[in-house]
Amino acid sequence: MAITRIGNPALADVREPNFRNIIINGDMSQSQRSTSVSGITGTGYNTVDRFKHVISGLGTWTASQSTDVPSGQGFANSFKMDCTTADASPAAGDFNVLAQIVEGANIQHLKKGTSSAESVTWSFWVKSNKTGTYICEILDGNNTRQISKSYTISSANTWEKKTITMPGDTSGAIGTGASAFLQFNWWLAVGSDRSSGTLNTSWNSTTNANRAVGQVNLADSTSNEWYITGVQLEAGSVATDFEFLPADVNLRRCQRYFQQVTSNAWFFTYDNTTQNSRLNFFLKCDMRAVPTTTITITSGSSSDGVQYSDVGKITYYQNGASGCRTDAATKFDAEL
Numbered sequence: 230m231a232i233t234r235i236g237n238p239a240l241a242d243v244r245e246p247n248f249r250n251i252i253i254n255g256d257m258s259q260s261q262r263s264t265s266v267s268g269i270t271g272t273g274y275n276t277v278d279r280f281k282h283v284i285s286g287l288g289t290w291t292a293s294q295s296t297d298v299p300s301g302q303g304f305a306n307s308f309k310m311d312c313t314t315a316d317a318s319p320a321a322g323d324f325n326v327l328a329q330i331v332e333g334a335n336i337q338h339l340k341k342g343t344s345s346a347e348s349v350t351w352s353f354w355v356k357s358n359k360t361g362t363y364i365c366e367i368l369d370g371n372n373t374r375q376i377s378k379s380y381t382i383s384s385a386n387t388w389e390k391k392t393i394t395m396p397g398d399t400s401g402a403i404g405t406g407a408s409a410f411l412q413f414n415w416w417l418a419v420g421s422d423r424s425s426g427t428l429n430t431s432w433n434s435t436t437n438a439n440r441a442v443g444q445v446n447l448a449d450s451t452s453n454e455w456y457i458t459g460v461q462l463e464a465g466s467v468a469t470d471f472e473f474l475p476a477d478v479n480l481r482r483c484q485r486y487f488q489q490v491t492s493n494a495w496f497f498t499y500d501n502t503t504q505n506s507r508l509n510f511f512l513k514c515d516m517r518a519v520p521t522t523t524i525t526i527t528s529g530s531s532s533d534g535v536q537y538s539d540v541g542k543i544t545y546y547q548n549g550a551s552g553c554r555t556d557a558a559t560k561f562d563a564e565l
Contacts, residue, residue: 250472251336251349252329252413253279255460257294257306258476259483265293267313274564277308278483279329281564286323287418288448289314298458299354299388303473307354307458310417310447317449323420324441325448327457330565332517333371333409339464341369341411342402351393351413352468356456358385361445364416364428365393368435371409372401375435377428379443390459392468398432407518410565413462416441417455418448484513490559510543512561520561 259278266275269290272283276292284290295309310327339347351365359382366377376398380391403409419441426438433439447453459471474482490510512520519538524545538544543561 246472246474246478248472249463249469251331251462251464252460253331253482253486254479255353255458255462255471256304256473256479257308257458257460259480260294260306261483261487261489265291267291274487274562277306279486280308281328281330283324283326283328283414285325286316286320286420287325287446288312288316290325295456297356297456299356299390302354302459303471304354304458307356307456310455312448312451312453315449315451315453316418317446319418319420319446319448321420321422323418324423325416325418327415327417328412329460330410330412332405332407332565333403333411334405336403336411337405339397339403341398342372342400344399346397346399347464348394348396348466349462349464350466350468351395351460351462352390352471353460354388354390354458355380355382356386356388357382357447357454359445359447359450359453359455360385362443364414364419364441364444366414366416366440367395368412368414369398369401369403370412371403373435374398374401374432375429375440376432377440377442378430379428388456394466396431400432415457416444418446419444481514485515485517486562486564488513488516488561508545510545510559510561512541512543515540516561516563517565518563520563523558523560523562 257277260276261278263276269275269282269292270284274281277294282292291311291313293309295307298304298307339349362379362381364377364379366375368375376395378393378395380393382389403411423437423440424442424444426436426442428442429439447455461471463469519540522543
C-alpha cells in the first residue's frame with residue numbers, strides 16, 4: 230500500500246536532531262554571562278556557555294564571542310582568546326586550557342571502562358596567528374586517566390578544520406552521579422611540568438609530564454589570538470557534518486548548567502505581622518544539580534538568603550521588609 234505524505238512538502242527533509250554531538254554549544258552561539266570579558270588570569274566560566282578557562286599563570290586574557298567564522302559553513306559565532314599580557318617564559322607549573330566538562334550521564338554510550346569502549350572523533354574549526362603544534366586531551370579525573378593527541382595550525386590567520394580520533398578506554402568506567410565526568414581540553418600554553426615527557430597518545434594513568442608535550446606558547450606575545458568554532462565530538466572514527474540544533478534547544482541545554490534572570494524581580498509580603506517576604510524562582514529547566522544562587526537586593530532588608538532549593542525551584546527570603554527588589558542579574562550556577 231502506498232503511503233501518502235501529508236503536510237508541507239518543503240518540510241519533508243526537516244529532521245529531528247539525534248544529539249550525536251557530545252559537546253554542548255559547539256557553534257558558540259550561546260553566551261548568557263557576557264559576550265566579552267577582559268583581565269582573565271584564572272579558572273572559571275566567563276563568556277561562551279559551557280566552555281571553561283582553566284588557567285594558572287601564563288599572562289592575561291580577553292575571552293569573547295566573536296563573529297569571525299569560517300566562510301560558508303553556517304556558523305555565526307566563534308570563541309576567541311586574545312592574549313593581552315604576555316608571558317614568554319612560563320613557570321614550570323603554569324598552564325592555559327580551554328575545556329568543556331561533560332557529565333557522565335551524557336557519555337554512557339561510549340561504554341568507557343568496558344571491552345566494547347567506543348572510539349571518539351573530535352572535529353572543529355580553528356584559526357590563529359600562532360602556527361605550530363597544539364594539543365587536545367581527554368582527562369578522566371574520576372579514574373586518573375588521560376589521553377592526548379596533537380594537531381597543527383599550518384597557516385597563520387586562516388580557518389582550518391581539524392579532525393582527531395582517539396581510541397576508546399577499556400579501563401575506568403564513568404558513572405552517572407553528580408561528580409562523574411570527562412573533561413575535554415584544548416591546550417593553549419603550558420610549563421614544563423606538563424610537557425617535559427613523551428606525549429601520551431593512548432589511554433594511561435595520568436602522568437602530568439606527558440599531557441601536553443610539544444604545545445606552542447600562545448601566551449608569548451600580545452599579538453596572539455586563537456579562535457575556535459564548529460566543535461563536534463562523537464562516537465566512532467568518522468567526523469560527520471556539524472549537527473546544528475534549533476536555537477531554543479541549544480539554549481535550554483546550556484541552561485541545565487547556568488541560567489539567569491535578566492530583569493528586576495519584586496518580593497511581596499507573605500506575613501503581615503513580621504513583614505517577611507518570599508520570592509520563588511521557577512527555573513527555566515531542571516538544572517544538573519541544586520544551583521549556587523547569586524542575587525543582589527537593591528532595596529529592603531539585608532537579612533536574606535535561600536530558604537529552599539532544588540534543581541527546578543529556588544525560594545529566596547527577605548526578613549522585615551514588606552517589599553523589596555532584586556537587581557537584573559540573578560544567577561543560578563550548576564556547572565561542573
